[in-house]
Amino acid sequence: MSTEPRFRIPLPPNGEWTEADLDALRADVPYRTEIVDGNLIVSPRPSLWHNDVIRVVANALVAAAPPGLWAYLESEIRWSNGEYVRHSLAPDVLVAPRHLRDERQRYAPPDLVQLVVEVESPSSTNMDRETKPLRYAELGIRSMWRIEDGPKLVEYRLTRESGAEIVQTVTTGTFTTEVPFRVTLDLDILR
Numbered sequence: 468m469s470t471e472p473r474f475r476i477p478l479p480p481n482g483e484w485t486e487a488d489l490d491a492l493r494a495d496v497p498y499r500t501e502i503v504d505g506n507l508i509v510s511p512r513p514s515l516w517h518n519d520v521i522r523v524v525a526n527a528l529v530a531a532a533p534p535g536l537w538a539y540l541e542s543e544i545r546w547s548n549g550e551y552v553r554h555s556l557a558p559d560v561l562v563a564p565r566h567l568r569d570e571r572q573r574y575a576p577p578d579l580v581q582l583v584v585e586v587e588s589p590s591s592t593n594m595d596r597e598t599k600p601l602r603y604a605e606l607g608i609r610s611m612w613r614i615e616d617g618p619k620l621v622e623y624r625l626t627r628e629s630g631a632e633i634v635q636t637v638t639t640g641t642f643t644t645e646v647p648f649r650v651t652l653d654l655d656i657l658r
Contacts, residue, residue: 476507486545489555499541502555503598510590513559520586520614520657521559528562528582531650536581537565543574544583546606556602560584562647577606581647584612600631610646618657 476496479488483505492507493500499510513521521540528538538560545555555574562582563575583603585595595613603611604625611623611631619638623631624646635644643651 476509479507486555499557501557503602504554508594510588513586513588516616517559517586517588520618521584523657524584524586524612524614524652525560527652528560528584528650531648532562533648535565536562536648537568538562539568539575544577544580544606544608545574546577554602556599558583558599558603559586577608580606580608582610582612583608584614587613587615600625604630610644614657618654620652620654 476492479485484502484507485505486502489500489502489507496509497512499512501508501510525538525540532538539562540560541557542561542563543555543557544561560582561575561580561584563579567575567579583599585591585599587595600611600613600623605627607627609625611625613621613623615621617638619636620642621633622635622637622642622644624634625631635642637654639654641651642654643649
């Protein structure tokens with residue numbers, strides 16, 4: 468007896484995933500989807516711990532943010548090669564101007580993103596440690612946090628010239644940074 472898959476992901480017509488392909492797919496597939504270099508990245512839905520961490524982090528960022536900035540949960544950053552969207556990344560949390568929310572924007576342009584936060588899952592380890600820091604650096608986003616179970620928070624400074632540089636790693640107690648603004652996070656509540 469054969470088992471039919473519950474969801475089928477069709478191949479894109481030209482061999483590379485585009486913004487339109489991604490938007491059409493999301494209506495039918497209950498997974499997290501992103502595009503990197505025209506390739507589709509599919510991830511399972513996050514765990515309850517993962518969701519709790521992103522809520523705590525977003526709340527701390529909203530409380531500390533200067534007027535005009537906001538912390539968005541699981542929102543997209545999209546950018547193109549000039550012809551069509553070749554990349555669509557969805558960090559767990561991103562900080563960008565609040566006017567994007569007020570204008571009902573569907574995604575954040577990379578030049579407006581101040582910080583990205585990735586909460587690592589077993590299925591996202593390589594992407595969160597290797598691929599995403601470099602991609603975000605290429606976009607000119609200057610700061611990234613990666614949070615692992617434990618908890619462990621790794622703060623990166625990102626530049627187009629040097630890529631991703633780890634500036635601090637905190638595993639217990641309080642994490643404080645000045646970039647993109649002063650914020651303090653109690654890591655012990657993330658356990």
